[in-house]
Amino acid sequence: MRLEQLEFLVAAADCHSITLASHKLHTSQQNISRAIRQLEEELQTQLLKRSKKGVNLTPEGEGIYAHAQAIMQHIALINSTK
Numbered sequence: 001m002r003l004e005q006l007e008f009l010v011a012a013a014d015c016h017s018i019t020l021a022s023h024k025l026h027t028s029q030q031n032i033s034r035a036i037r038q039l040e041e042e043l044q045t046q047l048l049k050r051s052k053k054g055v056n057l058t059p060e061g062e063g064i065y066a067h068a069q070a071i072m073q074h075i076a077l078i079n080s081t082k
Contacts, residue, residue: 003075005039006068008032009047013065016054 011021012032022029040047047061057065 001039001042002035003071005035006071008035009039009061009065010068010072012036012048012055013057013061016056018050018055 008021008025008031011025012018015021015024018029018032018036022032025032036048043060043064045060046058047064048055049058
């Protein structure tokens with residue numbers, strides 16, 4: 001599991017869109033999709049429901065999202081103390 005994967009999951013869930021998340025994070029949709037799929041494979045569970053209307057967290061994804069969001073908040077706090 002990489003920090004980038006968690007960051008991408010949080011952004012996609014917050015935006016309900018991989019496209020919007022890619023704009024927010026200044027990366028490609030392919031990078032976000034690939035990273036989240038790799039995370040899903042590693043955790044052996046689906047984290048996002050994908051549709052033409054966007055993405056939504058699965059019940060399993062909601063639990064991982066809560067932890068990932070907390071991690072991202074802690075990192076932002078650490079970076080703000082530099």
